[in-house]
Amino acid sequence: MSSVTIRGVKKRYGAMAVLHGIDLEIRDREFVVLVGPSGCGKSTLLRMIAGLETISSGDILIGDQLVNDVPAKARDIAMVFQNYALYPHMSVYENMSFSLRLRRQARDVIDRKVREAAEILNLSKYLDRSPRQLSGGQRQRVAMGRALVRDAQVFLFDEPLSNLDAKLRVVMRTEIKALHQRLQTTSVYVTHDQIEAMTMADRIVVMNAGRIEQIGTPLELYDTPVNLFVADFIGSPSMNFLRGTLEGGAGGAAVVLSDGTRLSVPSMGRGKAGQAVVFGIRPEHTALSSGPEGAQVEVGVVEPTGANIQVYARLADQPVCAIFTERHDFHPGQPIRLGFPLDKIHLFDAESGGRL
Amino acid sequence: MTSKLKRSLIYWAILSPLMVVILFPFGVMFVTAVRPREELFIYPPTWGFSEFRWENFSEMWVKTNFGGALLNSLYVSVSATVVALVLSIPAAYAMSRYRFAGKGAYRTFLLMTQMMSPIVLVLGLFRLMMTLGLVNNLNSLVLTYAAFNMAFTIWMLQSYFNSIPRDLEEAAWMDGASHLTSLVKIFLPLAVPAMVVTAIFSFINSWNEFVLALTMMRSSEDFTLPVQIYAQVAGRYQVEWHHVMAATVLATVPVAIVFSWLQRYLIRGMALGAVK
Numbered sequence: 089m090s091s092v093t094i095r096g097v098k099k100r101y102g103a104m105a106v107l108h109g110i111d112l113e114i115r116d117r118e119f120v121v122l123v124g125p126s127g128c129g130k131s132t133l134l135r136m137i138a139g140l141e142t143i144s145s146g147d148i149l150i151g152d153q154l155v156n157d158v159p160a161k162a163r164d165i166a167m168v169f170q171n172y173a174l175y176p177h178m179s180v181y182e183n184m185s186f187s188l189r190l191r192r193q194a195r196d197v198i199d200r201k202v203r204e205a206a207e208i209l210n211l212s213k214y215l216d217r218s219p220r221q222l223s224g225g226q227r228q229r230v231a232m233g234r235a236l237v238r239d240a241q242v243f244l245f246d247e248p249l250s251n252l253d254a255k256l257r258v259v260m261r262t263e264i265k266a267l268h269q270r271l272q273t274t275s276v277y278v279t280h281d282q283i284e285a286m287t288m289a290d291r292i293v294v295m296n297a298g299r300i301e302q303i304g305t306p307l308e309l310y311d312t313p314v315n316l317f318v319a320d321f322i323g324s325p326s327m328n329f330l331r332g333t334l335e336g337g338a339g340g341a342a343v344v345l346s347d348g349t350r351l352s353v354p355s356m357g358r359g360k361a362g363q364a365v366v367f368g369i370r371p372e373h374t375a376l377s378s379g380p381e382g383a384q385v386e387v388g389v390v391e392p393t394g395a396n397i398q399v400y401a402r403l404a405d406q407p408v409c410a411i412f413t414e415r416h417d418f419h420p421g422q423p424i425r426l427g428f429p430l431d432k433i434h435l436f437d438a439e440s441g442g443r444l
Numbered sequence: 445m446t447s448k449l450k451r452s453l454i455y456w457a458i459l460s461p462l463m464v465v466i467l468f469p470f471g472v473m474f475v476t477a478v479r480p481r482e483e484l485f486i487y488p489p490t491w492g493f494s495e496f497r498w499e500n501f502s503e504m505w506v507k508t509n510f511g512g513a514l515l516n517s518l519y520v521s522v523s524a525t526v527v528a529l530v531l532s533i534p535a536a537y538a539m540s541r542y543r544f545a546g547k548g549a550y551r552t553f554l555l556m557t558q559m560m561s562p563i564v565l566v567l568g569l570f571r572l573m574m575t576l577g578l579v580n581n582l583n584s585l586v587l588t589y590a591a592f593n594m595a596f597t598i599w600m601l602q603s604y605f606n607s608i609p610r611d612l613e614e615a616a617w618m619d620g621a622s623h624l625t626s627l628v629k630i631f632l633p634l635a636v637p638a639m640v641v642t643a644i645f646s647f648i649n650s651w652n653e654f655v656l657a658l659t660m661m662r663s664s665e666d667f668t669l670p671v672q673i674y675a676q677v678a679g680r681y682q683v684e685w686h687h688v689m690a691a692t693v694l695a696t697v698p699v700a701i702v703f704s705w706l707q708r709y710l711i712r713g714m715a716l717g718a719v720k
Contacts, residue, residue: 173611
């Protein structure tokens with residue numbers, strides 16, 4: 089069993105509290121992604137699981153074993169670092185076999201394991217090279233190979249793709265996911281890139297300022313974000329937020345914007361009439377409206393990406409973005425009517441940011 | 445003529461007086477070392493001489509006990525360097541890797557001690573060595589040189605150690621290495637260039653030191669090279685200048701060459717410390 093349990097974990101550096109009480113259960117064989125903006129504590133949490141940082145309070149268990157006081161070398165965890173951390177004075181083969189040599193395994197066993205891992209990661213040709221002779225992607229694969237040969241209980245990834253160019257990142261993302269599907273080892277992956285989180289995770293943990301905002305599958309987070317932060321963080325381009333006042337009434341619940349525009353919402357949820365709320369709708373869910381519903385906007389900037397057209401406009405002096413997959417010939421200044429399907433609308437309290 | 449060539453010529457022209465001033469003593473030293481004894485005091489002095497008298501060197505070797513003094517210098521310089529390094533490496537590692545109270549003050553203290561010249565402290569050091577019973581013992585020089593060099597070696601090693609990423613040791617720990625194993629198998633191999641450069645600087649400083657050696661060593665068979673050469677000149681009625689210069693050539697030229705090769709690493713080490 090190689091689950092990871094984090095119970096009430098807090099971390100402080102002197103007077104500064106970095107983690108305010110994290111509770112998280114990572115199941116065996118799960119691929120969990122910790123995602124959040126810089127400084128939210130995700131790397132600190134990962135390093136505490138690894139044993140590279142001390143725990144100020146709380147418990148971390150790997151399987152059934154409490155590991156608070158177990159040193160990093162004894163935790164049977166493999167880690168892939170952001171800067172690869174390959175040993176520059178050793179060849180690729182020696183880098184990958186280092187942990188096995190430390191455990192004094194038989195030479196033929198070491199050789200077999202290293203070559204198997206190299207085969208999986210397409211590194212067989214590079215075993216005699218030194219790290220400085222490799223490209224970024226190759227170095228990252230060697231770092232993964234070093235983790236792979238160990239047969240560890242848990243794999244930890246600390247933003248491994250952030251030093252790679254965009255195209256390579258996409259390729260490596262898929263490789264890591266394929267590797268996980270093959271090996272089924274419990275993995276904890278840290279990134280600030282929500283696209284990496286969405287594409288790779290079984291479950292995502294969204295963190296902000298030392299706290300967990302929401303835990304869920306990628307689609308749960310996409311469809312039902314519990315607050316403004318998660319709604320804004322997940323999805324690219326991010327969700328449109330329009331501030332207004334909630335109103336009930338005979339015509340059904342609606343959000344009234346500062347310029348009087350009424351946007352229908354399916355229900356008031358936990359909100360009350362007169363409450364300051366935020367109306368949320370993802371750009372890809374907006375459509376062109378032919379009827380009286382929706383809102384009239386003036387096209388500002390048009391960005392064709394090839395796969396779709398992104399239109400930036402302003403509604404009640406607030407920015408709004410719409411994405412259309414059909415080809416339209418919009419020009420700046422052109423008035424268009426945007427429609428917001430009721431089942432795709434999100435409503436949040438303006439003050440607390442919580443979902444209504 | 446290209447502008448680059450023109451510029452180079454101008455710079456060389458501006459620098460040449462400085463070069464002459466610096467190289468002139470070395471030129472005189474070398475010429476005096478290789479010319480025949482009879483031509484030492486030709487007036488007016490000329491650069492030219494009739495033949496290369498390489499026997500000056502072999503005569504000098506025997507007459508000035510050069511071999512003995514060379515061995516003394518080697519013993520003192522190597523031992524002082526080893527002692528300084530053995531103590532500096534853990535200190536520099538601690539300064540580079542750990543946070544502890546008073547770290548800033550310690551670093552300032554190291555900087556301040558580098559500004560102290562041994563000449564200022566020579567009386568106090570002599571009394572200290574007397575108390576320890578080490579006067580006229582080469583080990584007194586080993587201890588004092590090691591102590592003086594340590595401020596510099598710790599400073600320089602720390603700068604280099606800072607440039608070795610912490611990730612590497614953390615990766616080693618994750619791979620199952622203990623702190624000691626990661627230090628020996630990962631960190632130290634990467635620190636070897638820094639240690640070699642630092643060792644050579646410490647060696648050169650110890651090799652060239654004069655005042656403390658003159659003060660601590662009383663009998664001529666225990667003199668180090670700088671003092672032995674000085675002894676060929678001081679208090680003598682007749683000075684064999686060709687021997688003195690031959691000894692000086694042998695004592696200074698190899699070290700000067702090594703130092704000129706090393707000075708870019710010194711600059712790099714200091715710059716690393718500054719930027720980080």
